[in-house]
Amino acid sequence: MDLWVVLLLVLAVVVGLGGWAGVAVIQRHLLTGRQDRWRALESRFNQVTLDADRYERSPDDALAAPGWLDRSSPVVRGFSGTLKRAQRDRAELERSVSRAPGRAGRELGNGSRDPASGLDPTEQNLQEFELLVERLEDAYRDTDRAVRSVGWTRPGTLQVPHPQFLLDPRWGRSAVLPRLGSLEQASAARSVKEFLDAAYPLRRDTALKALRERSGGAGHAYRAQKALDQLIQTRRYTADHHGFLWPGSTVIEHWGVYRTFGRDAEVSIQDIPPVEVANALWVLLPADRGMPDEELLELAQQHLALTAGFTSGLTQSLNDGIARGLKSLPEGVQRTINGAVPHGAFLPTSAPKIRQLLSEGLHEGLVTGRLQRQPDGLVRRLRSGWPSTYRR
Numbered sequence: 001m002d003l004w005v006v007l008l009l010v011l012a013v014v015v016g017l018g019g020w021a022g023v024a025v026i027q028r029h030l031l032t033g034r035q036d037r038w039r040a041l042e043s044r045f046n047q048v049t050l051d052a053d054r055y056e057r058s059p060d061d062a063l064a065a066p067g068w069l070d071r072s073s074p075v076v077r078g079f080s081g082t083l084k085r086a087q088r089d090r091a092e093l094e095r096s097v098s099r100a101p102g103r104a105g106r107e108l109g110n111g112s113r114d115p116a117s118g119l120d121p122t123e124q125n126l127q128e129f130e131l132l133v134e135r136l137e138d139a140y141r142d143t144d145r146a147v148r149s150v151g152w153t154r155p156g157t158l159q160v161p162h163p164q165f166l167l168d169p170r171w172g173r174s175a176v177l178p179r180l181g182s183l184e185q186a187s188a189a190r191s192v193k194e195f196l197d198a199a200y201p202l203r204r205d206t207a208l209k210a211l212r213e214r215s216g217g218a219g220h221a222y223r224a225q226k227a228l229d230q231l232i233q234t235r236r237y238t239a240d241h242h243g244f245l246w247p248g249s250t251v252i253e254h255w256g257v258y259r260t261f262g263r264d265a266e267v268s269i270q271d272i273p274p275v276e277v278a279n280a281l282w283v284l285l286p287a288d289r290g291m292p293d294e295e296l297l298e299l300a301q302q303h304l305a306l307t308a309g310f311t312s313g314l315t316q317s318l319n320d321g322i323a324r325g326l327k328s329l330p331e332g333v334q335r336t337i338n339g340a341v342p343h344g345a346f347l348p349t350s351a352p353k354i355r356q357l358l359s360e361g362l363h364e365g366l367v368t369g370r371l372q373r374q375p376d377g378l379v380r381r382l383r384s385g386w387p388s389t390y391r392r
Helices: 003-057 059-064 074-096 123-150 188-197 204-213 220-233 274-284 293-303 309-326 331-340 351-367
Strands: 237-239 244-247 371-373 379-381
Touching (some): 003 074, 188 204, 220 237, 274 293, 274 351, 293 351, 351 379
16 A cells, blocks of 8 residues: 555544534533533522521521511412422423433532533523522512512502512503613623513513613614514513513413503503403492493593593594584584584594493403403402412
8 A cells, every 4th residue: 555545544543533622622611611501500590599598697687578477478388388489390391301421420528519511501491490590589589679669568458459560560550661771792681671570461562662771882783683583582571462472480370460651651551451441440449330332431440540631632632623623514514524523523533442441351351350240241350369479
């Protein structure tokens, strides 16, 4: 065999071995990166557990939020249930993750183990774990805020229709949109999620418009849109059948919150979810009797501050003036114009939109089991109360 052939074969073997070694190094680097992300999620999960337990360990913390020690509190019991489900789901998820080749959980210096070093999580595994961690963090944030807001008062003695409504400070308040945090590269995703957490439910286009209006720096609007799309793609936010975005940690059927929509509200009529109207109808209905549709919807319109506003009043005045002017025209012309413009609505008002929204809210309440229609046609509550939490 010629020498050059031998040299060529040797070179091919060397290149092959080098390529294989390079691929192995890259795969090892990618595995280490995924393990680090898994380890960071474990740390976040464990931190919530430590935060919830510290009230029993620290007298100072217990005095600042004594409600955490009241195990009969519905909001505390609701979080305890969420924590137990999250711990169970985490254990099941860890069992489903493939083992890292030839590795077990590394021993740490304090006698504990590092489970992440023995796992080979996929992107799907990491996504599921992040959803689980955010579900737990959202539930803890709601509960801690509720507990601190009531102080030494037992939730059952507060003037709210149900203790669940303590979890969301927006309950019964004007629908205003929050401030948007920094949209620098390192913090954009977190800022957009925090914005949505304080603004949901809202449609994607509405959310994107609000984010753009609050984006001041170069490239910030693009980062905000990218972060929003990423939240939706990873199912950390999902859309209901009306197109409204909800946190992945929220069970819509268990959510009883509603806001009001008066002059200072920053949510337009077309961006009000029917489920909020349904929740308001549930609160307005007496516990022991039903109400006719017209009476209930009129009450809801007042309670939610759904008014046509000054511009609609001006529009109505203009419509009335046009109608009076038509009377000076020949009768045939009047009939033609009135036939083309029913009810004298020459200029549109928001009143039909309000009526449609209220009707959609009533329908939503009936189909979601919040309300029921009695044989006599009256509407009354179907459910007698709400779960202690709307988190999964």
